[in-house]
Amino acid sequence: MLMDSGYDSYQQVDLDAQAASANPHQLVVMLIDGLLDEVERVRGHLAANRLAEKGAGINKCMNILIGLTSALDEENGGEVAENLRQLYDFCQAELYHTSVQNNALRLDNVERVMGNIREGWMNFGQQA
Numbered sequence: 001m002l003m004d005s006g007y008d009s010y011q012q013v014d015l016d017a018q019a020a021s022a023n024p025h026q027l028v029v030m031l032i033d034g035l036l037d038e039v040e041r042v043r044g045h046l047a048a049n050r051l052a053e054k055g056a057g058i059n060k061c062m063n064i065l066i067g068l069t070s071a072l073d074e075e076n077g078g079e080v081a082e083n084l085r086q087l088y089d090f091c092q093a094e095l096y097h098t099s100v101q102n103n104a105l106r107l108d109n110v111e112r113v114m115g116n117i118r119e120g121w122m123n124f125g126q127q128a
Contacts, residue, residue, distance in 0.1 A: 025121065028068065032118040035064040039107050039114075046104045058099045061110070065092050087113050 038060045045054035069088045072081040091113055094106040 024071075025124065028071070029118060029121050031064050031068055032114055032121065035061055035114055036111060036118070038064070039110055042098070043104050043107055046098075046102060051102070054102070055099060058095050061095050062092055065095075084117070087117065 038057050042054055042057040045057055065088045069085055072085055074081045091110045094109045098106045
């Protein structure tokens, strides 16, 4: 247990260092990666019937989506920003239904949507 705590601390320090040196584009990709990782953990919690952990994981996912939404520049982003907001809202709704129904099937939709958005950000980063 103590080793897990040390490893978790090491991962957090590494993540903090990456975030401190990241540009805004990289931060968005890091947030999406964190969301996708947490979705997988939620899936495992559901399979093991760990409902408290499932709830905490869904809360983390929701908070990441709220952060992504709040970072959108709707004034300058136009249609792209509006489309992203709608996709983030859709993912939040899917997470809500996953939580209420204790059914992991809707997590597939979240993974698909956020995976596509991540791919778009990665392609954008290669062109920028």
